[in-house]
Structures are given as structure tokens and as C-alpha cells.
Amino acid sequence: MSAGPVSSRPVSAQTRALPLPRPPLSGALGALGFLALAGVVATAWLGLFVTPPDEFMGNLVRLLYVHPPMAWVAFLAFGVASLASLLYLWPRTRTEHFDRLAGASAEVGVVFTGLTLVSGSIWGRPTWGAWWVWDPLLTTTALLFVLYLGYLALRRVPGDFEVRARRSAIGALIAFVDVPIVYFSVVWWRSLHQAPTVLNPTTRKTYVHGSMAWTLLLGFVSFTLLYAWLTAHRYRLAKLQDLEDTEGLDLALRERRAEGDAR
Amino acid sequence: MNGYVEAGYLVIFGSLGTYGVALLGRERAARRRVLGSTGAGSTSAGSTGAGSTGAGSTGAGTASFTDSGGSTAQAGDGPTTKPQHAPLATEEPEPAPGAMS
Numbered sequence: 001m002s003a004g005p006v007s008s009r010p011v012s013a014q015t016r017a018l019p020l021p022r023p024p025l026s027g028a029l030g031a032l033g034f035l036a037l038a039g040v041v042a043t044a045w046l047g048l049f050v051t052p053p054d055e056f057m058g059n060l061v062r063l064l065y066v067h068p069p070m071a072w073v074a075f076l077a078f079g080v081a082s083l084a085s086l087l088y089l090w091p092r093t094r095t096e097h098f099d100r101l102a103g104a105s106a107e108v109g110v111v112f113t114g115l116t117l118v119s120g121s122i123w124g125r126p127t128w129g130a131w132w133v134w135d136p137l138l139t140t141t142a143l144l145f146v147l148y149l150g151y152l153a154l155r156r157v158p159g160d161f162e163v164r165a166r167r168s169a170i171g172a173l174i175a176f177v178d179v180p181i182v183y184f185s186v187v188w189w190r191s192l193h194q195a196p197t198v199l200n201p202t203t204r205k206t207y208v209h210g211s212m213a214w215t216l217l218l219g220f221v222s223f224t225l226l227y228a229w230l231t232a233h234r235y236r237l238a239k240l241q242d243l244e245d246t247e248g249l250d251l252a253l254r255e256r257r258a259e260g261d262a263r
Numbered sequence: 264m265n266g267y268v269e270a271g272y273l274v275i276f277g278s279l280g281t282y283g284v285a286l287l288g289r290e291r292a293a294r295r296r297v298l299g300s301t302g303a304g305s306t307s308a309g310s311t312g313a314g315s316t317g318a319g320s321t322g323a324g325t326a327s328f329t330d331s332g333g334s335t336a337q338a339g340d341g342p343t344t345k346p347q348h349a350p351l352a353t354e355e356p357e358p359a360p361g362a363m364s
Binding site for chain 2: 023040048059062063066067070111114119123226229234236237241243247
């Protein structure tokens with residue numbers, strides 16, 4: 001998410017030294033994007049055409065290869081956002097990079113949470129007979145989505161950079177409280193949603209095997225790589241937006257100086 | 264298969280693809296805007312001195328510097344904007360009489 005209008009932002013030499021023509025690690029990022037794309041395509045191919053249908057769910061089980069990996073990525077993204085926020089709040093590690101990373105990761109996390117909700121709804125319709133039920137897992141996931149949308153909105157509230165970054169960091173930490181609640185909701189409350197297929201917190205067993213397990217694992221890895229690629233690009237965009245804001249401020253200052261010269 | 268599986272995959276991959284492409288487009292547009300505002304396109308790594316004024320530099324005493332890595336920085340806006348790595352300019356531009364502190 002953009003840092004929004006920045007009123008009194010310190011102009012750092014680090015920000016000014018952004019290499020514009022070719023950003024650093026472009027080659028590595030390109031390789032990461034290629035790997036993520038290849039993995040995601042392979043997951044879709046294996047999930048749709050290679051793996052067998054489930055004994056009980058039939059072909060609907062094919063949504064297993066994309067739905068849980070997206071939920072995992074959403075948790076990971078919010079975890080990274082919280083860690084970055086924590087590092088920003090700690091005076092020793094306080095830099096604008098952690099603020100940017102938190103914003104970038106949270107935005108990607110919101111995208112994945114939204115898609116988790118949508119894909120879950122599509123799966124729920126033929127399984128439960130309803131697009132949406134007020135199940136603890138679904139409700140807490142919807143709450144998570146709204147909480148991080150609020151966090152992204154909070155980041156756009158204009159104000160001093162330090163104040164905005166600090167309150168955003170606190171907001172990210174508060175929102176993260178919902179993540180373990182979402183994960184354990186199927187254990188703590190009676191839920192229509194099934195318990196986790198991989199590493200069930202109650203039985204500590206995995207309920208998927210063979211080609212289905214490998215495809216699911218590939219889905220987890222591929223979507224994680226995709227998350228890293230999207231977050232890196234979102235981070236770079238945020239950096240450019242910050243630079244743009246700084247340039248806008250500089251331009252305004254120069255115009256004021258020119259006005260002073262004219263008088 | 265049934266339509267739900269295909270719909271699920273279509274929504275997921277379509278949305279992620281759209282988001283990714285939009286992100287790349289926004290990044291490219293932002294880079295282009297920043298390039299334009301800093302005047303990096305009008306300076307070259309081999310330029311010397313403060314004579315290479317950026318396209319976006321309209322005020323007095325502002326000049327763009329490009330280091331060997333291609334990064335740009337501007338001088339003339341105070342101590343915070345001094346380039347960190349061996350500026351190509353040999354002299355600091357004098358502050359304008361009516362300049363803000």
C-alpha cells in the first residue's frame with residue numbers, strides 16, 4: 001500500500017540513491033518469478049489432471065491443492081508484516097524498510113486472504129449446500145480480512161511519517177492476534193469446516209498421501225515463492241512511491257525558492 | 264469434473280495473474296515518473312560538473328548527479344540531499360538569496 005501523502009518526511013540519502021534504470025536483484029527476482037510461475041502451473045496441472053479424485057469428495061478435492069496453500073500464504077504474509085512491524089517499533093532496528101516491508105506483505109496477505117475466502121466459498125457451495133455459513137473458521141477469517149483492510153487504510157491516513165509508521169505497526173500487531181484464533185478455531189469450537197489436513201493440531205497427523213500429498217506440497221512451495229515475488233515487487237513499488245513523494249516535496253520547495261527569487 | 268473446481272482455479276489464477284500484472288505495470292509507471300522527475304534520463308554516467316541540470320529541477324541551484332551505478336541524487340536542497348558517493352560536481356551551488364532554510 002502506498003505510504004499516502006507524506007507531509008514532513010525526512011529526506012534520506014538512501015532513498016535518493018535508488019538506482020532507477022535497473023533496480024538491484026532484478027535478475028534474482030526474475031528467476032524467483034519464473035520458479036513461482038512454473039510451480040503454480042505445475043500445481044494446477046497436477047491438481048486438475050494427474051491426481052486421482054477423492055473417495056468421498058470426488059473431484060472437489062482438487063481445490064485442496066490451492067485453497068490451503070493460499071491460507072498458509074496469508075498467515076505467512078501477516079506473520080512477516082507483524083515481524084517487520086515489531087522490528088520497526090524496536091528503536092535499534094527502526095528503519096523505513098521495515099515499515100515498507102510490513103505494508104507490502106500485508107497487502108499481498110489481504111489478496112491471498114480474499115482468495116482463500118472466495119475459493120472456500122466455491123468449495124463450500126457443493127459440499128455444505130451454501131456459499132457462506134457463519135462458521136467460526138469462516139467468520140474469524142472474514143474478520144482477519146477486514147482487520148488487515150483496516151490496517152491498509154490506516155497506512156493511507158495522512159500525517160507525519162514517523163507517527164503514521166508507528167501507528168501502522170501497532171495496528172499490524174493488533175490485527176495479527178486473529179491469526180492463531182483462525183488456525184485453532186476448528187479445534188476450539190464446533191466447526192463445519194474440517195480440521196487441518198496437514199499437521200492436524202489435535203492428532204498431529206497428516207491426512208493426505210501419495211501424489212495428492214506431493215501436489216499439495218508443491219502448491220505450498222509454489223504459492224510461497226509467488227508470495228515472495230509479489231511482496232518484493234510491492235516493496236519496490238512502495239519505495240518508488242516514497243521517492244516520488246519526496247521528489248514532489250522537493251519540487252514544491254524549489255518552487256517556493258523560485259518565488260522568493262522573483263520577489 | 265464439475266464446474267466448481269474449474270471456477271475455483273479460474274478465480275484464483277485469474278485474480279493472482281491480474282494482481283501481478285497490475286503490480287508490474289504500477290511499478291514500471293512509478294519508475295518512469297521518478298525518472299522523469301529526477302531528470303535521470305537527461306544525465307549520463309559520464310557527465311561532469313554541476314552543469315547537468317535535471318529536467319525536473321526548476322529552482323535555483325539544483326543539479327542532478329549520476330554516479331557510475333546509474334543512481335541519481337540532487338544537490339542544492341541542503342545537507343540531507345548531498346550525494347553520498349563521490350559527487351561528480353566540483354563545487355556546491357550557492358544558495359539563492361531568497362532560499363528557505
